[in-house]
Amino acid sequence: MIYTLRIELCCPLAIVALGYALNPDGSKHLLLVQRLETALKFAKQLLDALIVVMGGVPQNNRTEAILMAECLIIWEAVLSHQ
Numbered sequence: 001m002i003y004t005l006r007i008e009l010c011c012p013l014a015i016v017a018l019g020y021a022l023n024p025d026g027s028k029h030l031l032l033v034q035r036l037e038t039a040l041k042f043a044k045q046l047l048d049a050l051i052v053v054m055g056g057v058p059q060n061n062r063t064e065a066i067l068m069a070e071c072l073i074i075w076e077a078v079l080s081h082q
Helices: 030-045 064-080
Strands: 002-005 014-017 050-053
Touching: 014 030, 030 050, 030 064, 050 064
Parallel strands: 014 050
Antiparallel strands: 002 014
């Protein structure tokens, strides 16, 4: 589930991507990948938006938020070189 939020007083637009339980081996569940893809789609439309990833239940010593952040960084690097 993806939400956009604008706090008018002090902060730019934020895209909040909620986590989803990782597989027992620490890999991404398909729903988590879809949430990341949706967040990236919004980010391409809202260029000044912050992306906030959520999720803190570890599987194989990794949390959803860490894995999501890593994926978004890698995807952005790949897309910027195309």
